[in-house]
Amino acid sequence: xxxxxxxxxxxxxxxxxxxxxxxxxxxxxxxxxxxxxxxxxxxxxxxxxxxxxxxxxxxxxxxxxxxxxxxxxxxxxxxxxxxxxxxxxxxxxxxxxxxxxxxxxxxxxxxxxxxxxxxxxxxxxxxxxxxxxxxxxxxxxxxxxxxxxxxxxxxxxxxxxxxxxxxxxxxxxxxxxxxxxxxxxxxxxxxxxxxxxxxxxxxxxxxxxxxxxxxxxxxxxxxxxxxxxxxxxxxxxxxxxxxxxxxxxxxxxxxxxxxxxxx
Amino acid sequence: xxxxxxxxxxxxxxxxxxxxxxxxxxxxxxxxxxxxxxxxxxxxxxxxxxxxxxxxxxxxxxxxxxxxxxxxxxxxxxxxxxxxxxxxxxxxxxxxxxxxxxxxxxxxxxxxxxxxxxxxxxxxxxxxxxxxxxxxxxxxxxxxxxxxxxxxxxxxxxxxxxxxxxxxxxxxxxxxxxxxxxxxxxxxxxxxxxxxxxxxxxxxxxxxxxxxxxxxxxxxxxxxxxxxxxxxxxxxxxx
Numbered sequence: 001x002x003x004x005x006x007x008x009x010x011x012x013x014x015x016x017x018x019x020x021x022x023x024x025x026x027x028x029x030x031x032x033x034x035x036x037x038x039x040x041x042x043x044x045x046x047x048x049x050x051x052x053x054x055x056x057x058x059x060x061x062x063x064x065x066x067x068x069x070x071x072x073x074x075x076x077x078x079x080x081x082x083x084x085x086x087x088x089x090x091x092x093x094x095x096x097x098x099x100x101x102x103x104x105x106x107x108x109x110x111x112x113x114x115x116x117x118x119x120x121x122x123x124x125x126x127x128x129x130x131x132x133x134x135x136x137x138x139x140x141x142x143x144x145x146x147x148x149x150x151x152x153x154x155x156x157x158x159x160x161x162x163x164x165x166x167x168x169x170x171x172x173x174x175x176x177x178x179x180x181x182x183x184x185x186x187x188x189x190x191x192x193x194x195x196x197x198x199x200x201x202x203x204x205x206x207x208x209x210x211x212x213x214x215x216x217x218x219x220x221x222x223x224x225x226x227x228x229x230x231x232x233x234x235x236x237x238x239x240x241x242x243x244x245x246x247x248x249x250x251x252x253x254x255x256x257x258x259x260x261x262x263x
Numbered sequence: 264x265x266x267x268x269x270x271x272x273x274x275x276x277x278x279x280x281x282x283x284x285x286x287x288x289x290x291x292x293x294x295x296x297x298x299x300x301x302x303x304x305x306x307x308x309x310x311x312x313x314x315x316x317x318x319x320x321x322x323x324x325x326x327x328x329x330x331x332x333x334x335x336x337x338x339x340x341x342x343x344x345x346x347x348x349x350x351x352x353x354x355x356x357x358x359x360x361x362x363x364x365x366x367x368x369x370x371x372x373x374x375x376x377x378x379x380x381x382x383x384x385x386x387x388x389x390x391x392x393x394x395x396x397x398x399x400x401x402x403x404x405x406x407x408x409x410x411x412x413x414x415x416x417x418x419x420x421x422x423x424x425x426x427x428x429x430x431x432x433x434x435x436x437x438x439x440x441x442x443x444x445x446x447x448x449x450x451x452x453x454x455x456x457x458x459x460x461x462x463x464x465x466x467x468x469x470x471x472x473x474x475x476x477x478x479x480x481x482x483x484x485x486x487x488x489x490x491x492x493x494x495x496x497x498x499x500x501x502x
Contacts (some may be wrong), residue, residue, distance in 0.1 A: 009297040013290055020286070098346055 006099055007107040014111020025119055032068055033121060053195040058132040059222040060193075064125040066221055067190045067214035070153050072121055073120030076109040078158055079178050082165025092258055102162070102248050109158060135222055137178050145229060146221035152236035157185070157213045159243035166247065169254025181210075189215025209239040285438065288330075288338040289323045292345060299346035306345070313341040316319060316378075317371060333364035344379065351375070352384045357392055365389075369396050390487030402494050410494055425464055426483045427455045432476035440470055451478075456485075 040061050047057045055063065082105075085091040094101055128134075164177045188194065190210040194202050205211045216232040289310075314320055317337045317489060322330060330338065336356060343351060353372070355367040373396060375381045385397060393400055400417050402410035405472035410417070430452040437453055439445050442462030447454040457467045464482070471477060 004295040006294075006300070007412070009294050013286060013294055017286060097298060100299070139376065 007103055010104060010107035011111050011114075014108045015115055016111075016117035018112040022115075022119075025116070028073070028116075029119070029123055032072060032123060033127060035068060035072075036065055036131070037062070040131050053193065055193060055195070055224070056072055056136075058135050061132045062128045063193060063218045065128045066150070066218040067152045069117070069120045069124045070150055070214050070217060071157065071185060071190050073124075074113045074116050074154050074157075076112060076158060076161075078105065078109055079161045079165040081105070082162055083168045083174065086166065086168035086254065091255075095255065095258075102244075102251055105162065106158065112152060113158075138222075139224065142224035143221065145233075146217055146224065149220050149229075149233055149236060150217035152233070152240050153213045153217045155240045156209055156236065156243050159240070159247045160209060162247040163243065163250045166250040166254055169250070169257060184208075184210040185213050189213070189218070194217060206235070209243065212236045212239050275494070286412045287322075287324045287326055288319070288342070291327075291338075291342055292323075295342055295345050301346060309345055309347070313344060316374065318343045333367070335358050336360065336364075336368060340375075344375065347379070348381065350382045350384065352386075354386045355388065356385070357387065357389055363433070365391070371436060372396050372421070383497070390491060394487045402491065404495060423458060423460045425457045425467070426485055427457060427467065427471065428479075428481040429453055429471055429477060430454065430479040431474065432478050435476070436474075437474065437476055443467055443470070 043057060043060050043064075046052070047060070050056075052060070085094075091101070094104075154228060160181065161178075164174065166179055167174045167177060188205045188208070189199075190213070194205055194211050194215045197205065205215075212232065212235055216236055220232065274445070291308050292306070296303075296309075301309070310323075314323060317340065319338060319341060322334050323340060325339075327335065340353070340356065356372070357368050360368065369392065372383060372385065375385055385392060387393060397414050400410065400412060400414050401408055422460075434450045435453070437445060437448065439455065440462055442458045442460070444456040444458075445453060446456050455467070455471075457464060459467075468480075468482075471480065
Protein backbone atom coordinates (compact mmCIF):
# COMPACT_ATOMS: atom_id res chain seq x y z
CA UNK A 1 0.00 0.00 0.00
CA UNK A 2 2.89 2.27 0.79
CA UNK A 3 4.15 2.09 -2.75
CA UNK A 4 0.73 2.93 -4.25
CA UNK A 5 0.17 5.85 -1.91
CA UNK A 6 2.71 7.97 -3.75
CA UNK A 7 0.62 7.91 -6.93
CA UNK A 8 -2.43 9.14 -5.04
CA UNK A 9 -0.36 12.00 -3.67
CA UNK A 10 0.71 12.85 -7.24
CA UNK A 11 -2.93 12.75 -8.28
CA UNK A 12 -3.95 15.01 -5.40
CA UNK A 13 -1.27 17.58 -6.16
CA UNK A 14 -2.11 17.49 -9.85
CA UNK A 15 -5.75 18.11 -9.00
CA UNK A 16 -4.79 21.02 -6.77
CA UNK A 17 -2.64 22.41 -9.55
CA UNK A 18 -5.50 22.13 -12.04
CA UNK A 19 -7.82 23.88 -9.63
CA UNK A 20 -5.41 26.75 -9.10
CA UNK A 21 -5.11 27.19 -12.85
CA UNK A 22 -8.87 26.82 -13.32
CA UNK A 23 -9.15 30.11 -15.22
CA UNK A 24 -7.11 28.48 -18.01
CA UNK A 25 -10.12 26.30 -18.73
CA UNK A 26 -12.24 29.28 -19.80
CA UNK A 27 -10.87 29.28 -23.34
CA UNK A 28 -11.44 25.56 -23.68
CA UNK A 29 -14.97 25.81 -22.35
CA UNK A 30 -15.79 28.54 -24.84
CA UNK A 31 -14.37 26.51 -27.69
CA UNK A 32 -16.32 23.46 -26.58
CA UNK A 33 -19.54 25.49 -26.49
CA UNK A 34 -18.86 26.92 -29.93
CA UNK A 35 -18.14 23.49 -31.35
CA UNK A 36 -21.37 22.01 -29.99
CA UNK A 37 -23.38 25.00 -31.19
CA UNK A 38 -21.95 24.89 -34.70
CA UNK A 39 -22.45 21.17 -35.13
CA UNK A 40 -25.91 21.22 -33.58
CA UNK A 41 -26.90 23.60 -36.35
CA UNK A 42 -25.20 21.41 -38.93
CA UNK A 43 -26.99 18.26 -37.77
CA UNK A 44 -30.28 20.09 -37.44
CA UNK A 45 -29.99 21.07 -41.11
CA UNK A 46 -29.05 17.49 -42.07
CA UNK A 47 -31.72 15.77 -40.02
CA UNK A 48 -34.91 17.57 -41.01
CA UNK A 49 -36.66 15.26 -38.55
CA UNK A 50 -36.54 11.49 -38.09
CA UNK A 51 -33.45 9.33 -37.54
CA UNK A 52 -30.15 8.82 -39.27
CA UNK A 53 -28.38 5.48 -38.85
CA UNK A 54 -30.39 4.83 -35.67
CA UNK A 55 -29.62 8.21 -34.03
CA UNK A 56 -32.22 10.90 -33.40
CA UNK A 57 -31.12 14.55 -33.45
CA UNK A 58 -31.21 14.65 -29.64
CA UNK A 59 -29.01 11.57 -29.44
CA UNK A 60 -26.65 13.04 -32.02
CA UNK A 61 -26.17 16.27 -30.05
CA UNK A 62 -25.62 14.39 -26.80
CA UNK A 63 -23.29 12.06 -28.67
CA UNK A 64 -21.16 15.02 -29.72
CA UNK A 65 -21.24 16.48 -26.22
CA UNK A 66 -19.86 13.23 -24.84
CA UNK A 67 -17.20 12.53 -27.49
CA UNK A 68 -15.95 16.10 -27.25
CA UNK A 69 -15.91 15.81 -23.47
CA UNK A 70 -13.74 12.69 -23.63
CA UNK A 71 -11.31 13.69 -26.35
CA UNK A 72 -11.16 17.47 -26.14
CA UNK A 73 -12.28 18.20 -22.60
CA UNK A 74 -10.12 15.58 -20.94
CA UNK A 75 -7.03 15.90 -23.11
CA UNK A 76 -3.80 15.92 -21.14
CA UNK A 77 -0.95 17.02 -23.36
CA UNK A 78 0.84 13.75 -22.59
CA UNK A 79 2.21 13.51 -26.11
CA UNK A 80 3.95 16.87 -25.85
CA UNK A 81 5.03 16.12 -22.28
CA UNK A 82 6.69 12.86 -23.38
CA UNK A 83 8.36 14.59 -26.30
CA UNK A 84 9.68 17.31 -24.06
CA UNK A 85 10.86 14.93 -21.37
CA UNK A 86 12.73 12.79 -23.86
CA UNK A 87 14.18 15.52 -26.03
CA UNK A 88 15.25 17.72 -23.13
CA UNK A 89 16.75 14.72 -21.35
CA UNK A 90 14.79 15.35 -18.18
CA UNK A 91 13.47 11.79 -18.38
CA UNK A 92 16.94 10.66 -17.35
CA UNK A 93 16.62 12.52 -14.05
CA UNK A 94 13.69 10.36 -13.13
CA UNK A 95 15.43 7.06 -13.68
CA UNK A 96 16.76 6.81 -10.18
CA UNK A 97 13.50 7.67 -8.49
CA UNK A 98 11.65 4.83 -6.78
CA UNK A 99 8.51 4.99 -8.87
CA UNK A 100 7.20 3.85 -12.22
CA UNK A 101 7.58 6.67 -14.72
CA UNK A 102 4.51 5.47 -16.59
CA UNK A 103 2.33 5.33 -13.50
CA UNK A 104 3.68 8.64 -12.28
CA UNK A 105 2.75 10.34 -15.54
CA UNK A 106 -0.67 8.72 -15.47
CA UNK A 107 -1.33 9.85 -11.89
CA UNK A 108 -0.17 13.31 -12.80
CA UNK A 109 -2.48 13.48 -15.81
CA UNK A 110 -5.37 11.92 -13.91
CA UNK A 111 -5.59 14.96 -11.67
CA UNK A 112 -6.28 17.30 -14.57
CA UNK A 113 -8.48 14.71 -16.29
CA UNK A 114 -10.71 14.40 -13.21
CA UNK A 115 -10.92 18.17 -12.89
CA UNK A 116 -11.75 18.63 -16.58
CA UNK A 117 -14.23 15.77 -16.54
CA UNK A 118 -16.19 17.52 -13.81
CA UNK A 119 -15.93 20.94 -15.44
CA UNK A 120 -16.65 19.91 -19.03
CA UNK A 121 -19.10 17.29 -17.86
CA UNK A 122 -21.18 19.97 -16.17
CA UNK A 123 -21.02 22.10 -19.30
CA UNK A 124 -21.99 19.12 -21.49
CA UNK A 125 -25.06 18.51 -19.37
CA UNK A 126 -26.05 22.18 -19.46
CA UNK A 127 -25.59 22.43 -23.23
CA UNK A 128 -27.33 19.14 -23.97
CA UNK A 129 -30.34 20.04 -21.88
CA UNK A 130 -30.45 23.58 -23.23
CA UNK A 131 -30.13 22.64 -26.90
CA UNK A 132 -32.17 19.46 -27.25
CA UNK A 133 -33.37 18.56 -23.76
CA UNK A 134 -33.02 15.10 -22.23
CA UNK A 135 -32.79 12.05 -24.51
CA UNK A 136 -36.20 10.34 -24.67
CA UNK A 137 -36.00 6.95 -22.98
CA UNK A 138 -32.68 7.72 -21.27
CA UNK A 139 -32.25 5.79 -18.04
CA UNK A 140 -29.99 7.19 -15.35
CA UNK A 141 -29.35 3.69 -13.99
CA UNK A 142 -27.26 2.88 -17.08
CA UNK A 143 -25.12 6.02 -16.73
CA UNK A 144 -22.50 4.47 -14.42
CA UNK A 145 -21.87 1.77 -17.04
CA UNK A 146 -21.47 4.45 -19.68
CA UNK A 147 -19.11 6.36 -17.44
CA UNK A 148 -17.08 3.22 -16.86
CA UNK A 149 -16.76 2.90 -20.62
CA UNK A 150 -15.77 6.58 -20.80
CA UNK A 151 -13.05 5.98 -18.21
CA UNK A 152 -11.70 3.11 -20.29
CA UNK A 153 -11.81 5.31 -23.38
CA UNK A 154 -9.74 7.97 -21.62
CA UNK A 155 -7.23 5.36 -20.45
CA UNK A 156 -6.82 4.01 -23.98
CA UNK A 157 -6.41 7.54 -25.31
CA UNK A 158 -3.86 8.50 -22.66
CA UNK A 159 -1.61 5.48 -22.98
CA UNK A 160 -1.68 5.42 -26.76
CA UNK A 161 -0.71 9.09 -26.81
CA UNK A 162 2.02 8.31 -24.31
CA UNK A 163 3.33 5.52 -26.52
CA UNK A 164 3.39 7.85 -29.50
CA UNK A 165 5.10 10.55 -27.45
CA UNK A 166 7.78 8.11 -26.32
CA UNK A 167 8.74 7.43 -29.95
CA UNK A 168 10.79 10.58 -29.42
CA UNK A 169 13.38 8.21 -27.98
CA UNK A 170 14.15 7.09 -31.51
CA UNK A 171 12.64 9.68 -33.83
CA UNK A 172 13.67 13.29 -34.14
CA UNK A 173 10.30 14.25 -35.53
CA UNK A 174 7.24 12.33 -34.44
CA UNK A 175 4.39 14.82 -34.60
CA UNK A 176 3.03 13.09 -37.70
CA UNK A 177 2.05 10.17 -35.46
CA UNK A 178 0.12 12.55 -33.25
CA UNK A 179 -1.82 14.01 -36.16
CA UNK A 180 -2.56 10.62 -37.71
CA UNK A 181 -3.79 9.28 -34.37
CA UNK A 182 -5.91 12.36 -33.76
CA UNK A 183 -7.52 12.15 -37.18
CA UNK A 184 -8.27 8.45 -36.79
CA UNK A 185 -9.96 9.05 -33.44
CA UNK A 186 -11.81 11.99 -34.99
CA UNK A 187 -13.11 10.12 -38.01
CA UNK A 188 -13.73 6.79 -36.31
CA UNK A 189 -16.20 7.91 -33.72
CA UNK A 190 -15.49 11.34 -32.33
CA UNK A 191 -17.07 13.43 -35.04
CA UNK A 192 -19.62 10.97 -36.38
CA UNK A 193 -20.80 7.68 -34.91
CA UNK A 194 -19.37 4.50 -36.31
CA UNK A 195 -22.83 3.54 -37.54
CA UNK A 196 -22.65 6.34 -40.12
CA UNK A 197 -19.69 4.70 -41.84
CA UNK A 198 -19.90 1.99 -44.52
CA UNK A 199 -20.17 -1.53 -43.15
CA UNK A 200 -16.69 -2.62 -44.26
CA UNK A 201 -15.13 0.39 -42.54
CA UNK A 202 -17.13 -0.25 -39.38
CA UNK A 203 -15.78 -3.78 -39.25
CA UNK A 204 -12.21 -2.55 -39.60
CA UNK A 205 -12.78 0.17 -37.01
CA UNK A 206 -14.13 -2.33 -34.51
CA UNK A 207 -10.83 -4.19 -34.68
CA UNK A 208 -8.80 -1.05 -33.96
CA UNK A 209 -8.53 0.98 -30.74
CA UNK A 210 -9.55 4.40 -32.10
CA UNK A 211 -13.32 4.02 -31.96
CA UNK A 212 -13.15 2.69 -28.40
CA UNK A 213 -11.89 6.05 -27.20
CA UNK A 214 -15.00 8.09 -27.99
CA UNK A 215 -17.62 6.16 -29.96
CA UNK A 216 -18.03 3.27 -27.50
CA UNK A 217 -18.79 5.33 -24.36
CA UNK A 218 -20.89 7.90 -26.23
CA UNK A 219 -22.94 5.18 -27.86
CA UNK A 220 -23.52 3.42 -24.56
CA UNK A 221 -24.62 6.63 -22.87
CA UNK A 222 -27.01 7.91 -25.55
CA UNK A 223 -28.57 4.54 -26.39
CA UNK A 224 -27.59 1.86 -23.93
CA UNK A 225 -28.03 -1.80 -24.87
CA UNK A 226 -26.70 -4.74 -22.92
CA UNK A 227 -25.56 -6.62 -26.01
CA UNK A 228 -23.60 -3.56 -27.12
CA UNK A 229 -22.12 -3.19 -23.63
CA UNK A 230 -20.81 -6.78 -23.67
CA UNK A 231 -19.52 -6.23 -27.17
CA UNK A 232 -17.54 -3.03 -26.66
CA UNK A 233 -16.43 -3.02 -23.02
CA UNK A 234 -14.34 -6.21 -23.24
CA UNK A 235 -12.67 -4.73 -26.31
CA UNK A 236 -12.03 -1.52 -24.39
CA UNK A 237 -10.48 -3.52 -21.55
CA UNK A 238 -8.32 -5.35 -24.05
CA UNK A 239 -7.17 -2.17 -25.76
CA UNK A 240 -6.58 -0.49 -22.40
CA UNK A 241 -4.28 -3.36 -21.42
CA UNK A 242 -2.56 -3.29 -24.80
CA UNK A 243 -2.03 0.47 -24.64
CA UNK A 244 -0.55 0.23 -21.13
CA UNK A 245 1.78 -2.57 -22.23
CA UNK A 246 2.77 -0.65 -25.35
CA UNK A 247 3.65 2.47 -23.41
CA UNK A 248 5.58 0.51 -20.79
CA UNK A 249 7.39 -1.37 -23.54
CA UNK A 250 8.21 1.77 -25.46
CA UNK A 251 9.56 3.34 -22.29
CA UNK A 252 11.79 0.37 -21.45
CA UNK A 253 12.99 0.11 -25.01
CA UNK A 254 13.78 3.81 -25.16
CA UNK A 255 15.39 4.10 -21.76
CA UNK A 256 17.94 1.42 -22.64
CA UNK A 257 19.33 3.70 -25.30
CA UNK A 258 19.68 6.81 -23.14
CA UNK A 259 23.06 8.46 -23.34
CA UNK A 260 24.03 11.20 -20.95
CA UNK A 261 26.19 14.00 -22.24
CA UNK A 262 27.83 16.34 -19.81
CA UNK A 263 29.31 19.73 -20.47
CA UNK B 264 23.41 -1.61 3.70
CA UNK B 265 20.93 0.23 1.63
CA UNK B 266 22.51 3.12 -0.11
CA UNK B 267 20.21 5.74 -1.43
CA UNK B 268 21.47 8.00 -4.09
CA UNK B 269 19.79 10.98 -5.47
CA UNK B 270 20.74 12.70 -8.62
CA UNK B 271 19.94 16.34 -8.44
CA UNK B 272 20.49 18.46 -11.45
CA UNK B 273 20.37 22.17 -11.89
CA UNK B 274 20.47 23.42 -15.41
CA UNK B 275 17.96 25.91 -16.59
CA UNK B 276 15.19 24.54 -14.47
CA UNK B 277 14.69 22.99 -11.14
CA UNK B 278 13.33 19.50 -10.99
CA UNK B 279 12.86 18.41 -7.41
CA UNK B 280 10.13 20.94 -6.93
CA UNK B 281 8.37 19.08 -9.68
CA UNK B 282 6.09 20.51 -12.25
CA UNK B 283 4.12 22.76 -10.02
CA UNK B 284 5.16 26.35 -10.06
CA UNK B 285 1.91 27.33 -8.44
CA UNK B 286 1.98 25.20 -5.37
CA UNK B 287 4.43 25.83 -2.55
CA UNK B 288 7.53 23.76 -1.72
CA UNK B 289 5.72 22.13 1.15
CA UNK B 290 3.61 20.18 -1.34
CA UNK B 291 6.74 19.01 -3.14
CA UNK B 292 8.14 17.84 0.17
CA UNK B 293 4.92 15.91 0.81
CA UNK B 294 5.18 14.36 -2.62
CA UNK B 295 8.83 13.45 -2.24
CA UNK B 296 8.11 11.98 1.16
CA UNK B 297 5.47 9.76 -0.42
CA UNK B 298 7.75 8.83 -3.33
CA UNK B 299 10.44 7.67 -0.92
CA UNK B 300 7.86 5.88 1.26
CA UNK B 301 8.57 8.01 4.32
CA UNK B 302 6.05 7.82 7.14
CA UNK B 303 4.36 11.03 8.20
CA UNK B 304 6.19 11.41 11.51
CA UNK B 305 9.64 10.95 9.96
CA UNK B 306 8.78 13.30 7.12
CA UNK B 307 7.54 15.99 9.47
CA UNK B 308 10.66 15.76 11.62
CA UNK B 309 12.92 15.84 8.59
CA UNK B 310 11.14 18.85 7.10
CA UNK B 311 11.56 20.69 10.38
CA UNK B 312 15.28 19.87 10.50
CA UNK B 313 15.87 20.93 6.94
CA UNK B 314 13.74 24.05 7.30
CA UNK B 315 16.00 25.11 10.15
CA UNK B 316 19.22 24.20 8.38
CA UNK B 317 18.32 25.90 5.11
CA UNK B 318 16.30 28.75 6.66
CA UNK B 319 13.23 27.92 4.62
CA UNK B 320 10.64 29.07 7.13
CA UNK B 321 9.08 31.83 5.01
CA UNK B 322 9.52 29.99 1.76
CA UNK B 323 7.66 26.78 2.49
CA UNK B 324 4.22 28.21 1.86
CA UNK B 325 5.20 30.50 -1.02
CA UNK B 326 4.32 29.31 -4.54
CA UNK B 327 7.48 28.17 -6.28
CA UNK B 328 7.01 30.65 -9.13
CA UNK B 329 7.39 33.48 -6.62
CA UNK B 330 10.74 32.26 -5.32
CA UNK B 331 14.02 33.67 -6.56
CA UNK B 332 16.55 31.32 -8.13
CA UNK B 333 18.62 31.22 -4.99
CA UNK B 334 15.57 30.46 -2.86
CA UNK B 335 14.51 27.71 -5.23
CA UNK B 336 17.91 26.13 -5.11
CA UNK B 337 17.85 26.14 -1.32
CA UNK B 338 14.47 24.44 -1.43
CA UNK B 339 15.74 22.05 -4.10
CA UNK B 340 18.78 20.99 -2.13
CA UNK B 341 16.65 20.61 0.99
CA UNK B 342 14.17 18.50 -0.98
CA UNK B 343 16.99 16.28 -2.21
CA UNK B 344 17.99 15.57 1.37
CA UNK B 345 14.52 14.76 2.61
CA UNK B 346 15.03 11.02 2.59
CA UNK B 347 18.56 11.27 4.02
CA UNK B 348 20.48 9.94 1.05
CA UNK B 349 23.95 8.59 1.69
CA UNK B 350 25.27 10.09 -1.51
CA UNK B 351 24.24 13.30 -3.17
CA UNK B 352 25.18 14.38 -6.67
CA UNK B 353 25.02 18.11 -7.18
CA UNK B 354 25.49 19.25 -10.74
CA UNK B 355 26.45 22.92 -10.88
CA UNK B 356 24.34 23.95 -7.90
CA UNK B 357 25.62 27.53 -7.83
CA UNK B 358 25.24 28.31 -11.50
CA UNK B 359 23.55 31.63 -12.12
CA UNK B 360 23.61 32.68 -8.48
CA UNK B 361 24.99 35.91 -7.11
CA UNK B 362 28.04 35.85 -4.85
CA UNK B 363 26.09 36.10 -1.59
CA UNK B 364 23.77 33.22 -2.40
CA UNK B 365 26.68 31.17 -3.75
CA UNK B 366 28.45 31.58 -0.47
CA UNK B 367 25.30 30.49 1.38
CA UNK B 368 24.84 27.40 -0.75
CA UNK B 369 28.50 26.45 -0.30
CA UNK B 370 28.12 26.79 3.46
CA UNK B 371 25.04 24.59 3.39
CA UNK B 372 26.83 21.94 1.37
CA UNK B 373 29.69 21.89 3.86
CA UNK B 374 27.19 21.70 6.69
CA UNK B 375 25.36 18.77 5.08
CA UNK B 376 28.61 16.92 4.84
CA UNK B 377 29.68 17.72 8.38
CA UNK B 378 26.38 17.26 10.19
CA UNK B 379 24.55 14.67 8.10
CA UNK B 380 27.58 12.72 7.00
CA UNK B 381 26.36 12.93 3.40
CA UNK B 382 28.91 12.14 0.72
CA UNK B 383 28.65 14.81 -1.93
CA UNK B 384 29.73 14.59 -5.54
CA UNK B 385 29.84 18.14 -6.75
CA UNK B 386 30.36 18.95 -10.40
CA UNK B 387 31.08 22.52 -11.21
CA UNK B 388 32.77 24.82 -13.67
CA UNK B 389 33.03 27.37 -10.91
CA UNK B 390 36.45 26.79 -9.42
CA UNK B 391 35.34 28.75 -6.36
CA UNK B 392 33.02 25.84 -5.58
CA UNK B 393 35.96 23.46 -5.79
CA UNK B 394 38.28 25.63 -3.76
CA UNK B 395 35.88 26.44 -0.99
CA UNK B 396 33.85 23.29 -0.69
CA UNK B 397 35.75 20.26 -1.86
CA UNK B 398 38.34 18.24 -0.05
CA UNK B 399 39.06 16.07 -3.07
CA UNK B 400 39.02 16.98 -6.72
CA UNK B 401 38.57 14.68 -9.68
CA UNK B 402 39.17 16.09 -13.12
CA UNK B 403 37.56 14.26 -16.01
CA UNK B 404 38.54 14.91 -19.60
CA UNK B 405 36.62 13.16 -22.36
CA UNK B 406 35.33 10.54 -19.97
CA UNK B 407 38.76 9.73 -18.56
CA UNK B 408 39.84 10.61 -15.02
CA UNK B 409 43.05 12.56 -15.48
CA UNK B 410 43.39 13.68 -11.90
CA UNK B 411 42.19 12.53 -8.51
CA UNK B 412 43.78 14.37 -5.61
CA UNK B 413 43.07 16.33 -2.48
CA UNK B 414 42.49 19.96 -3.43
CA UNK B 415 45.40 21.22 -1.29
CA UNK B 416 47.81 18.86 -2.98
CA UNK B 417 46.41 19.90 -6.33
CA UNK B 418 47.53 23.46 -5.78
CA UNK B 419 50.88 22.40 -4.42
CA UNK B 420 51.65 19.94 -7.20
CA UNK B 421 50.40 21.76 -10.22
CA UNK B 422 51.57 25.23 -9.84
CA UNK B 423 54.74 26.05 -8.06
CA UNK B 424 53.71 29.64 -7.92
CA UNK B 425 52.63 32.20 -5.43
CA UNK B 426 51.04 35.55 -6.07
CA UNK B 427 52.28 38.42 -3.90
CA UNK B 428 50.46 41.74 -3.83
CA UNK B 429 52.56 44.45 -2.18
CA UNK B 430 51.94 48.11 -1.43
CA UNK B 431 54.74 50.47 -0.55
CA UNK B 432 54.82 53.75 1.30
CA UNK B 433 56.67 55.44 -1.47
CA UNK B 434 57.13 55.08 -5.16
CA UNK B 435 59.31 52.13 -6.06
CA UNK B 436 61.10 51.10 -9.20
CA UNK B 437 61.38 47.40 -8.75
CA UNK B 438 64.06 45.25 -10.32
CA UNK B 439 62.80 41.77 -9.73
CA UNK B 440 65.12 38.83 -9.06
CA UNK B 441 65.17 35.66 -11.10
CA UNK B 442 62.02 33.62 -10.67
CA UNK B 443 59.88 36.64 -9.91
CA UNK B 444 57.71 38.23 -12.58
CA UNK B 445 56.19 41.65 -12.26
CA UNK B 446 52.63 41.01 -13.39
CA UNK B 447 51.31 44.44 -12.63
CA UNK B 448 53.06 47.55 -11.40
CA UNK B 449 51.68 50.79 -10.06
CA UNK B 450 53.51 53.78 -8.64
CA UNK B 451 53.36 52.47 -5.11
CA UNK B 452 52.30 48.88 -5.50
CA UNK B 453 52.88 45.73 -7.49
CA UNK B 454 51.55 42.30 -8.16
CA UNK B 455 54.30 39.71 -8.36
CA UNK B 456 54.27 36.15 -9.51
CA UNK B 457 56.89 34.01 -7.79
CA UNK B 458 58.07 30.71 -9.27
CA UNK B 459 58.98 28.94 -6.07
CA UNK B 460 61.12 26.41 -7.89
CA UNK B 461 63.55 29.17 -8.84
CA UNK B 462 63.00 31.70 -6.08
CA UNK B 463 61.81 30.15 -2.81
CA UNK B 464 59.11 32.14 -1.11
CA UNK B 465 61.26 33.17 1.82
CA UNK B 466 63.81 34.66 -0.55
CA UNK B 467 61.09 36.50 -2.38
CA UNK B 468 59.74 37.87 0.90
CA UNK B 469 63.22 38.99 1.99
CA UNK B 470 63.74 40.76 -1.31
CA UNK B 471 60.46 42.61 -1.00
CA UNK B 472 61.18 43.69 2.58
CA UNK B 473 64.63 44.85 1.52
CA UNK B 474 63.04 47.36 -0.86
CA UNK B 475 61.86 49.19 2.25
CA UNK B 476 58.62 50.90 3.16
CA UNK B 477 56.27 47.93 2.79
CA UNK B 478 52.82 49.14 3.80
CA UNK B 479 50.87 46.01 3.02
CA UNK B 480 51.58 42.51 1.75
CA UNK B 481 49.36 39.67 0.65
CA UNK B 482 50.48 36.20 -0.38
CA UNK B 483 47.99 34.09 -2.32
CA UNK B 484 47.80 30.84 -4.15
CA UNK B 485 47.24 31.14 -7.87
CA UNK B 486 43.59 31.02 -8.95
CA UNK B 487 42.11 27.57 -9.35
CA UNK B 488 41.24 28.41 -12.97
CA UNK B 489 44.93 28.42 -13.76
CA UNK B 490 45.43 25.08 -12.13
CA UNK B 491 42.54 23.50 -14.01
CA UNK B 492 43.67 25.11 -17.24
CA UNK B 493 47.16 23.73 -16.68
CA UNK B 494 45.78 20.27 -16.10
CA UNK B 495 43.67 20.33 -19.24
CA UNK B 496 46.22 21.90 -21.53
CA UNK B 497 49.18 20.08 -20.08
CA UNK B 498 51.14 23.29 -20.15
CA UNK B 499 52.37 25.03 -17.03
CA UNK B 500 51.03 28.53 -16.59
CA UNK B 501 53.33 31.43 -17.48
CA UNK B 502 55.38 32.68 -14.54
